[in-house]
Amino acid sequence: MIYCDIVIIGGGPAGLAAAISAKKNGIDSILILERDKELGGILNQCIHNGFGLHTFKEELTGPEYADRYIEQVKDLGIDYKLNTMVMEISSEKIVTAMNRVEGLFEIQAKAVILAMGCRERPRGALNIPGYRPAGIYSAGTAQRLVNIEGFMPGREIVILGSGDIGLIMARRMTLEGARVKLVAELMPYSGGLKRNIVQCLNDYDIPLKLSHTVVDIKGRERVEGVTIAEVDDKGKPIQGTEEFYSCDTLLLSVGLIPENELSRGMGVDINPVTSGPRVNESLETNIDGVFACGNVLHVHDLVDYVSEEAAAAGKNAADYVKGVILEKDAGQEVILKPDSGVRYTVPEKIRVSHMKENLTVRFRVGSVYKNCYIRVDFDGESVINKRRQIVAPGEMEDIKLTRDQLLQYPDLKTITLRIEEV
Amino acid sequence: MEVRNLTCINCPMGCALTVEMNGDKVVNISGNTCKRGEVYAQKEVSNPTRIVTSTVRVTGGKSDMVSVKTREDIPKGKIFDCVRALKNVEVQAPIRIGDVIVTNIAGTGIDVVATKNIEIKE
Numbered sequence: 001m002i003y004c005d006i007v008i009i010g011g012g013p014a015g016l017a018a019a020i021s022a023k024k025n026g027i028d029s030i031l032i033l034e035r036d037k038e039l040g041g042i043l044n045q046c047i048h049n050g051f052g053l054h055t056f057k058e059e060l061t062g063p064e065y066a067d068r069y070i071e072q073v074k075d076l077g078i079d080y081k082l083n084t085m086v087m088e089i090s091s092e093k094i095v096t097a098m099n100r101v102e103g104l105f106e107i108q109a110k111a112v113i114l115a116m117g118c119r120e121r122p123r124g125a126l127n128i129p130g131y132r133p134a135g136i137y138s139a140g141t142a143q144r145l146v147n148i149e150g151f152m153p154g155r156e157i158v159i160l161g162s163g164d165i166g167l168i169m170a171r172r173m174t175l176e177g178a179r180v181k182l183v184a185e186l187m188p189y190s191g192g193l194k195r196n197i198v199q200c201l202n203d204y205d206i207p208l209k210l211s212h213t214v215v216d217i218k219g220r221e222r223v224e225g226v227t228i229a230e231v232d233d234k235g236k237p238i239q240g241t242e243e244f245y246s247c248d249t250l251l252l253s254v255g256l257i258p259e260n261e262l263s264r265g266m267g268v269d270i271n272p273v274t275s276g277p278r279v280n281e282s283l284e285t286n287i288d289g290v291f292a293c294g295n296v297l298h299v300h301d302l303v304d305y306v307s308e309e310a311a312a313a314g315k316n317a318a319d320y321v322k323g324v325i326l327e328k329d330a331g332q333e334v335i336l337k338p339d340s341g342v343r344y345t346v347p348e349k350i351r352v353s354h355m356k357e358n359l360t361v362r363f364r365v366g367s368v369y370k371n372c373y374i375r376v377d378f379d380g381e382s383v384i385n386k387r388r389q390i391v392a393p394g395e396m397e398d399i400k401l402t403r404d405q406l407l408q409y410p411d412l413k414t415i416t417l418r419i420e421e422v
Numbered sequence: 423m424e425v426r427n428l429t430c431i432n433c434p435m436g437c438a439l440t441v442e443m444n445g446d447k448v449v450n451i452s453g454n455t456c457k458r459g460e461v462y463a464q465k466e467v468s469n470p471t472r473i474v475t476s477t478v479r480v481t482g483g484k485s486d487m488v489s490v491k492t493r494e495d496i497p498k499g500k501i502f503d504c505v506r507a508l509k510n511v512e513v514q515a516p517i518r519i520g521d522v523i524v525t526n527i528a529g530t531g532i533d534v535v536a537t538k539n540i541e542i543k544e
Contacts, residue, residue: 044538047475047476047477047489047490047491047537048475049473049475049491053432059432059473060537061475061489061491061537062489063489063519063537063538064519064537064538067519067538067539146477147477147487147489148485148487149486149487150477150479150486150487175474175476175501175502175505176505193436194429194436195429195430195431195432195436197429198428198429198431198436199431199472203472203498203501389438390438
């Protein structure tokens with residue numbers, strides 16, 4: 001058995017930032033376990049620019065952003081194992097992992113940071129009728145094929161879903177000589193960032209059809225085309241609106257799902273809305289000393305926020321190992337409750353005695369709201385009102401709470417977040 | 423007075439910009455939340471530019487592809503020329519972030535640089 005203060009599961013942006021922060025907060029015994037052959041996670045295939053504006057005040061590509069953290073991990077002498085798959089974590093924080101060099105091995109950790117990221121929603125989750133021909137890829141798979149392996153998955157493309165990866169790939173495939181005929185989005189709004197619609201679709205005259213979906217896939221061996229139809233406000237295809245698009249490839253960009261098999265296996269409570277662990281103000285799960293951050297906790301829009309959140313998780317894990325976070329003495333507990341328009345909050349619970357000076361509460365809204373207020377009520381009393389020009393499901397929102405603010409309400413039980421239209 | 427509505431692309435905030443123009447002259451820019459938005463709007467209505475990112479083949483490296491970008495943004499109209507000029511480029515490992523891959527791409531005066539470190543394959 002190997003013994004380690006903090007084991008971090010995943011060497012992507014969340015795992016790297018958590019490790020650096022834990023080290024800077026005084027923990028030397030840290031181990032990152034990464035299943036790929038290099039650190040950096042999905043940033044390595046995100047070759048487009050636009051990362052790091054908040055963190056570094058400059059625009060970086062994904063690999064460059066990752067490198068900033070990888071260099072720090074190396075400079076700080078933080079241990080990591082590549083090509084290493086974690087098989088199981090026990091509720092006693094024994095991590096079972098394997099790789100080709102060491103075989104199967106166990107690590108007893110004092111604290112675990114879950115940073116496994118997320119996975120793309122596959123075709124199987126969509127119930128599209130038709131055969132199962134070659135030529136259907138998730139957008140991220142296509143991204144990996146083009147940017148890392150150097151293959152083009154097809155020449156004539158239709159993309160279902162307007163998530164950011166789908167938009168980015170519409171541009172990427174166009175630049176590589178493919179013809180992207182259409183991006184179809186089931187919802188009446190895009191799930192992607194506005195600037196990706198401008199930069200990736202409008203720049204290349206790629207049409208985006210909102211409230212449309214794929215109702216049939218033609219082709220037995222290889223995709224020959226797809227039928228697109230308009231949908232009504234309940235998402236049901238409208239008869240007579242069907243249109244056939246010939247293509248050899250269908251890319252799916254229909255959402256990301258946090259990858260929590262390991263978390264579930266160890267008994268971590270999962271929020272059905274985020275598909276990520278339920279956490280408190282310290283980003284700690286229901287299991288003492290098990291923390292979560294990044295896309296495994298909830299899907300983020302910007303990697304900058306992943307890094308920020310992961311740094312907090314790393315610091316909190318370090319405090320836990322050093323005994324600063326007192327496990328049992330909870331004291332006053334405040335529940336964060338998402339209300340009309342707000343889908344979820346991270347965290348869901350605040351132990352005021354454990355709260356740092358400032359706390360960022362992140363959340364997503366369920367629909368597009370223009371000219372609205374983000375309202376935060378403390379047991380029914382309106383405390384924060386944030387006017388917003390626009391909020392959208394594709395973009396993460398946050399509010400900041402301070403410990404001083406909460407200490408003024410010693411009997412506080414519930415903080416409610418909601419969107420109110422003007 | 424002509425009004426152009428743009429979405430700022432400098433960062434993922436995606437501010438909705440309104441540019442009021444009198445012929446070719448920008449009269450007023452609103453909707454931006456930082457200085458970059460103003461600069462972008464000014465540029466987007468006169469000379470739109472983009473950073474172009476792509477990949478080129480690598481020989482002798484731990485990876486077969488290396489990601490690259492134009493060091494600065496280039497005119498929007500030159501994007502395809504830039505990507506075409508990168509089509510058959512092949513570079514030898516090792517490569518460091520910032521290494522120049524192609525100088526003066528498509529006559530823009532801007533260099534294309536590597537955005538990833540590629541080590542030599544042992």
